[in-house]
Amino acid sequence: MTYGDEWTEDQAGPSGPDLTQGVAFAELARCGKLVGHVCEEEVLLIHSEKGVFAVGAHCTHYHAPLVDGLVVDHSLRCPWHHDCFDIHTGEALRAPALDPIACWVVGQRDGKIFVQRKHEAVAPAPRTATSGKTPENIVIVGGGADWVRSSRATTP
Ligand code: FES
Numbered sequence: 001m002t003y004g005d006e007w008t009e010d011q012a013g014p015s016g017p018d019l020t021q022g023v024a025f026a027e028l029a030r031c032g033k034l035v036g037h038v039c040e041e042e043v044l045l046i047h048s049e050k051g052v053f054a055v056g057a058h059c060t061h062y063h064a065p066l067v068d069g070l071v072v073d074h075s076l077r078c079p080w081h082h083d084c085f086d087i088h089t090g091e092a093l094r095a096p097a098l099d100p101i102a103c104w105v106v107g108q109r110d111g112k113i114f115v116q117r118k119h120e121a122v123a124p125a126p127r128t129a130t131s132g133k134t135p136e137n138i139v140i141v142g143g144g145a146d147w148v149r150s151s152r153a154t155t156p
């Protein structure tokens with residue numbers, strides 16, 4: 001690398017310990033969250049009162065580092081725009097993210113946590129609150145509503 005070259009995340013390679021070789025459970029319990037990798041993919045280990053979970057380390061919205069997010073019950077909240085992922089399934093529970101994060105199988109042996117493969121992708125359960133129904137009212141927030149008002153004002 002020479003002066004003027006840009007350093008990119010791709011050049012840096014995945015960070016943290018190789019989770020296929022295991023990390024000490026005591027270290028994870030002390031930190032609460034830990035970023036490691038499986039091959040070239042960064043994986044976030046989470047120790048919560050519900051257990052140990054392994055998920056993709058970056059938000060599917062704008063790639064925020066989820067290690068800086070907040071774990072509340074079974075959810076992980078992105079530090080940038082506050083979407084929310086289910087740490088059991090990876091499902092995006094709240095916008096702006098629409099795509100799930102990966103979930104990994106966690107093993108424990110001899111005081112170490114191991115991560116070696118992803119869970120098979122599971123189709124998210126259909127949302128039933130509005131399934132098959134057309135809403136009676138729609139609220140447009142932001143420039144969209146202003147555009148509607150101004151376009152009505154200029155329409156003959
Ligand atoms: S980067 Fe996570 S919600 Fe935008």
